[in-house]
Amino acid sequence: MAKEIGKDRLGDFFAEGSRVRSRREWRGLKDTLYDYSRWLGIMFTLAKFVAKPRNVKAMFRYRWMANYLAVPMMVDRHTQGLRGEYLRICHIEQDLIIEDVAKLLDSLFRGDRRIGNDEEFSKKVVLVDENEMTAVMMGFPTLKGLSRETPSTYISVLLNQRAACHYIDVAQQFGLAGDVCPMPEAEAGVSIDDDAPVLGACAIQCNTTCDGSMLGNGVISMRLELKDGIPCFQLAAPLRHREDDVQEYAAQEIRNAIAFIEDKTGEKWDWNYYFECAKRVNIATKNRLNWLEMNKTDYPQVFGSNLALYTETNYMAICGKVPAFVKADEKITALAEQAYKAKKRAAKEYRHRAIVWGVQSHFYMDFLAWLLNCWGIVPLTDMLSMVSTRELVEEDTPENREQAYYDMAWLTENMIMRNRTHGGYKVLLDELWEFCEEFNADMVILWEHMSCKALDGMHGQFEAKAREHGIHLVWVSHDLFDPRVVSRQGVREQINNYMRTVMREEPLDPTLEVLPDEESW
Amino acid sequence: MSKLPLKLLMAGGAFFAVTFTVYFFNLDMKLTSKIEPLLIKHYDTMPRNTYL
Amino acid sequence: MKDLKHLLYFENLLQNAGNELIDQAKSDGGVCVAYVCENTPEPLLNLGNAFSIRLRAPRTNSMEMGTYYMTSFLCEYSRALLERAIEGGYNFSDCIIAPDGCSMMNRCVENMELLKTMSADNDKFFYEHMEIPMKADDNGLNLYVLQCKNHILTPLHDTFGIDVSDQAIRKAVAEHNRMCRLIRAIGEFRKGSEPAITGYEYAVITLATYAAPQALIMDRLEETLEELKKRKPDKTKYRARVVVVGSEVDDAEFIKLVEESGAYVCADRFCFGSFPGRDLIELTDDEDALTQICRQYMYRGQCPRMMNMEKMLGRRQYVNDLAREYNADGIIYEQVKFCDPWAYERMIGTHVLNEQFGYPVLSVDRPYNIDTSAGQMRTRVQAFVESIEIKKIQGGAD
Numbered sequence: 001m002a003k004e005i006g007k008d009r010l011g012d013f014f015a016e017g018s019r020v021r022s023r024r025e026w027r028g029l030k031d032t033l034y035d036y037s038r039w040l041g042i043m044f045t046l047a048k049f050v051a052k053p054r055n056v057k058a059m060f061r062y063r064w065m066a067n068y069l070a071v072p073m074m075v076d077r078h079t080q081g082l083r084g085e086y087l088r089i090c091h092i093e094q095d096l097i098i099e100d101v102a103k104l105l106d107s108l109f110r111g112d113r114r115i116g117n118d119e120e121f122s123k124k125v126v127l128v129d130e131n132e133m134t135a136v137m138m139g140f141p142t143l144k145g146l147s148r149e150t151p152s153t154y155i156s157v158l159l160n161q162r163a164a165c166h167y168i169d170v171a172q173q174f175g176l177a178g179d180v181c182p183m184p185e186a187e188a189g190v191s192i193d194d195d196a197p198v199l200g201a202c203a204i205q206c207n208t209t210c211d212g213s214m215l216g217n218g219v220i221s222m223r224l225e226l227k228d229g230i231p232c233f234q235l236a237a238p239l240r241h242r243e244d245d246v247q248e249y250a251a252q253e254i255r256n257a258i259a260f261i262e263d264k265t266g267e268k269w270d271w272n273y274y275f276e277c278a279k280r281v282n283i284a285t286k287n288r289l290n291w292l293e294m295n296k297t298d299y300p301q302v303f304g305s306n307l308a309l310y311t312e313t314n315y316m317a318i319c320g321k322v323p324a325f326v327k328a329d330e331k332i333t334a335l336a337e338q339a340y341k342a343k344k345r346a347a348k349e350y351r352h353r354a355i356v357w358g359v360q361s362h363f364y365m366d367f368l369a370w371l372l373n374c375w376g377i378v379p380l381t382d383m384l385s386m387v388s389t390r391e392l393v394e395e396d397t398p399e400n401r402e403q404a405y406y407d408m409a410w411l412t413e414n415m416i417m418r419n420r421t422h423g424g425y426k427v428l429l430d431e432l433w434e435f436c437e438e439f440n441a442d443m444v445i446l447w448e449h450m451s452c453k454a455l456d457g458m459h460g461q462f463e464a465k466a467r468e469h470g471i472h473l474v475w476v477s478h479d480l481f482d483p484r485v486v487s488r489q490g491v492r493e494q495i496n497n498y499m500r501t502v503m504r505e506e507p508l509d510p511t512l513e514v515l516p517d518e519e520s521w
Numbered sequence: 522m523s524k525l526p527l528k529l530l531m532a533g534g535a536f537f538a539v540t541f542t543v544y545f546f547n548l549d550m551k552l553t554s555k556i557e558p559l560l561i562k563h564y565d566t567m568p569r570n571t572y573l
Numbered sequence: 574m575k576d577l578k579h580l581l582y583f584e585n586l587l588q589n590a591g592n593e594l595i596d597q598a599k600s601d602g603g604v605c606v607a608y609v610c611e612n613t614p615e616p617l618l619n620l621g622n623a624f625s626i627r628l629r630a631p632r633t634n635s636m637e638m639g640t641y642y643m644t645s646f647l648c649e650y651s652r653a654l655l656e657r658a659i660e661g662g663y664n665f666s667d668c669i670i671a672p673d674g675c676s677m678m679n680r681c682v683e684n685m686e687l688l689k690t691m692s693a694d695n696d697k698f699f700y701e702h703m704e705i706p707m708k709a710d711d712n713g714l715n716l717y718v719l720q721c722k723n724h725i726l727t728p729l730h731d732t733f734g735i736d737v738s739d740q741a742i743r744k745a746v747a748e749h750n751r752m753c754r755l756i757r758a759i760g761e762f763r764k765g766s767e768p769a770i771t772g773y774e775y776a777v778i779t780l781a782t783y784a785a786p787q788a789l790i791m792d793r794l795e796e797t798l799e800e801l802k803k804r805k806p807d808k809t810k811y812r813a814r815v816v817v818v819g820s821e822v823d824d825a826e827f828i829k830l831v832e833e834s835g836a837y838v839c840a841d842r843f844c845f846g847s848f849p850g851r852d853l854i855e856l857t858d859d860e861d862a863l864t865q866i867c868r869q870y871m872y873r874g875q876c877p878r879m880m881n882m883e884k885m886l887g888r889r890q891y892v893n894d895l896a897r898e899y900n901a902d903g904i905i906y907e908q909v910k911f912c913d914p915w916a917y918e919r920m921i922g923t924h925v926l927n928e929q930f931g932y933p934v935l936s937v938d939r940p941y942n943i944d945t946s947a948g949q950m951r952t953r954v955q956a957f958v959e960s961i962e963i964k965k966i967q968g969g970a971d
Contacts, residue, residue: 018554019550019554019557020547020550020551020554021547021550022546022547023545023546023547024544024545024546024547026545032545036540036541036544036545039544040540040544043549059560060560060563061567063561063564066557066560066561066564069553069554069556069557069560070550070553072549072550073550076547076550170571171920174573174920174924175919175920175923175924175936176916176917176920177908177910177911177916177919177920177938179646179910179911179916180913180916180917181913188917192571192572192573193569193571194569194570194571194572195569205880207707207880210676210913211675211676211878211913211914212913212917214707214878214880215877215878215880215913215914215916215917215918216917217880218877218880218885218917218918218921219573219917219920219921221882221885222573222885222921223572223573225882232882234707234708234880234881234882236706236707236708236712236713236880238704238716239673239679239704240673240702240703240704243704245704245719245720245723246704246716246720248715248716248719249704249706249712249713249715249716249719252712252715253712256712421676422673422676424683424702425680425683425686425687448644450644450646451646453646453647453648453676453677453680453911453913454676454679454680456643456644456646456647457642457643457644457647457651457676457677457679457680457681457683457684458643458680458683458684459641459642459643459644460641460642460643460684461642461684461687521550521554573920573921573924573925
């Protein structure tokens with residue numbers, strides 16, 4: 001039990017064969033009371049959620065809802081070892097995300113034919129993919145863009161490492177090969193297993209992130225359009241997004257998607273609302289760039305999953321539509337600047353500065369916290385946070401309205417992760433080394449998501465470039481959503497082996513090297 | 522009237538004691554981990570329209 | 574049946590990635606345009622003195638170098654191509670044009686580019702990566718036309734001085750159609766109950782049109798057609814007729830294996846096959862040839878990466894239509910191991926063709942080189958043939 005950073009033996013909280021930890025951390029009186037107050041807040045959010053009978057009904061209808069029992073533990077996993085400003089930054093982000101997800105779930109179940117069956121509400125719903133920039137919704141203030149996949153698979157796996165296994169198995173039982181990316185595979189499995197809410201005036205599916213997403217959507221649309229009668233528009237975002245000669249195609253796709261939504265919902269695009277959202281996107285971009293600038297110094301402040309998870313949510317799912325995220329950004333920035341001025345650090349020792357590249361093992365997002373606490377490896381930034389920095393036009397003029405289509409197209413093409421895994425080898429391979437230089441990194445932690453063919457296909461080139469640049473390249477293989485292929489300990493072992501055999505170092509916290517979290521959420 | 526603040530204080534204290542105990546010893550997660558298998562059993566026995 | 578006169582010749586052409594006809598065409602001043610995907614409109618690669626060669630890696634066993642660069646998680650076709658490229662197997666080519674159609678082919682060609690496998694000693698060699706539409710609609714057509722201009726026509730013209738005018742394109746289409754007519758006519762012999770050509774022979778002949786300069790095999794194709802008109806078919810030894818559907822099959826040995834297991838391959842709906850790859854391109858005079866070619870490629874294409882609803886539903890309807898036309902008893906859905914697009918299409922197609930259209934379906938994935946798992950595949954196909962026979966005996970009842 002320790003107030004100071006890095007004094008706790010964090011591994012001692014785990015018990016063999018247990019789902020949960022033995023207790024929460026003692027972080028000193030002030031930080032513990034703060035953490036406790038945020039826990040109370042989460043409990044209150046959850047209580048409000050289950051106070052509605054339809055949400056309880058949904059709990060019993062949808063298998064993936066069981067994972068939401070683990071919400072407080074997800075927060076615990078991401079706050080492990082944190083104190084002071086870092087703890088507060090994490091809570092600002094996580095608590096806001098939890099609130100936002102609770103609203104998403106509530107909306108889904110409200111319109112779901114099987115649960116709330118609010119038909120009038122459902123007519124105002126546009127279903128969007130999880131792996132899709134929601135830029136096309138930025139001009140529809142009266143419509144709700146809701147994602148079914150986000151709560152059923154994406155967030156579920158954040159909460160419970162095994163959340164997707166059942167759905168992966170369902171898809172494979174139906175004949176899907178086991179080597180495809182488990183994310184669209186699980187999403188397809190949810191659809192096949194009749195475990196997706198049914199609502200909405202229409203759906204916008206997108207080919208992002210990748211081939212798998214695009215094809216998985218085909219499985220989903222079979223049921224969605226042909227059986228449930230919800231018309232689907234497939235939004236095609238060009239792969240070669242850095243090329244000028246695809247931008248008109250991309251912009252026209254946006255125009256077509258907007259026209260489709262207008263046609264199916266009867267609502268009209270609102271430019272005022274769009275430009276308000278665009279302003280918020282620009283604010284988020286500026287803040288993110290500010291944090292990244294700090295991370296280039298000796299005193300990085302917003303990094304690890306504090307950066308990764310929040311960027312994914314704010315950039316992609318929110319995309320300027322929720323003002324609360326602007327306020328959160330301001331608070332995070334204030335805390336970061338405060339800690340930066342005081343030259344604070346989030347671990348007792350920073351041994352290595354790392355760029356985390358590739359697609360993270362989603363069932364082990366708190367791995368970034370583990371890197372820091374166990375080995376003193378600071379994950380300065382990650383591939384999914386190195387997204388578009390382009391400023392969108394904000395002023396409502398005829399020229400800007402035309403430019404706005406290209407801006408929305410740009411955002412859609414530059415969806416998280418996809419902006420690097422597609423678009424040519426420069427964005428995936430070459431730019432990594434530029435970031436290493438900018439961030440003064442001596443290490444790259446390269447997530448090798450084994451089913452991500454776009455990334456795996458550059459394996460040899462990554463090695464060659466790492467040798468050329470003299471950067472330690474640590475491969476960490478995993479299968480994204482399926483811990484049965486590589487477990488969390490399997491992930492840790494890859495780092496442990498490298499740090500001991502190549503770097504010849506001892507861990508900062510030896511209790512974290514081997515954790516009995518096989519059964520854990 | 523003067524007893525009310527005392528009662529409130531005691532209630533608040535009790536609330537804090539109970540909730541902080543639940544929080545610190547992770548009793549909330551320990552409880553929900555016991556509920557999960559019951560839910561899984563329920564889902565496994567539910568009829569479903571499984572098709573493409 | 575009497576052996577086809579040119580079959581051995583065509584088989585020999587397919588033994589290696591390069592062949593004597595490529596050498597001949599090059600020595601005659603031809604420009605060899607390598608490509609890797611059916612979404613690259615073939616006539617545009619055969620303008621003027623350019624000739625197209627779709628890359629294959631026959632008789633691949635070890636893929637160690639390809640696997641090192643691309644890992645064992647990527648499809649074997651893409652790794653085999655890279656392996657062959659590293660070995661110098663494609664040094665006959667003068668350029669390569671690849672669509673960013675699937676991630677694996679994209680990475681394959683990017684690795685070739687980074688490793689300079691074909692360009693180390695050839696300054697003029699270029700690698701072009703083009704975007705291709707993901708939906709068949711007007712927007713997709715505009716993109717396709719622009720991409721073909723920017724990534725096929727312009728580089729061919731600027732680098733090799735090839736005439737890319739509308740007239741030149743129409744001429745290339747006429748030659749392409751001549752070849753397609755021959756392939757289609759030869760394919761018609763598969764329809765009868767006692768076909769005059771085996772699926773294997775047909776696969777060899779069709780593959781040759783992808784693997785060799787088309788102009789140099791035209792005479793042999795014409796002779797083969799004449800030969801078939803007179804050929805007396807054997808009494809059929811096959812116990813079932815099947816359509817093979819799926820990802821690339823650039824090795825006729827796979828078709829041979831299926832036929833040796835008792836199933837006659839009556840139609841070939843796979844990459845490197847004749848459906849739709851050998852469909853005629855109909856041109857009119859009221860629009861430029863390029864746009865018409867792109868439109869037809871876009872609408873007829875059966876690649877699973879086309880994601881609009883009409884295309885998705887259309888692909889299964891297409892298979893059904895083929896199966897009816899060629900009197901198929903069953904469908905074999907196949908994919909090369911680790912092919913993402915066909916993993917999904919195979920799953921859906923298997924269910925739809927069986928549950929909706931009533932066909933027995935065999936769903937398999939296979940290694941790139943079928944020899945490495947011939948026994949397993951034979952067993953699967955034999956069992957499938959037996960199940961079709963049983964179904965016939967039972968009068969079609971499930």
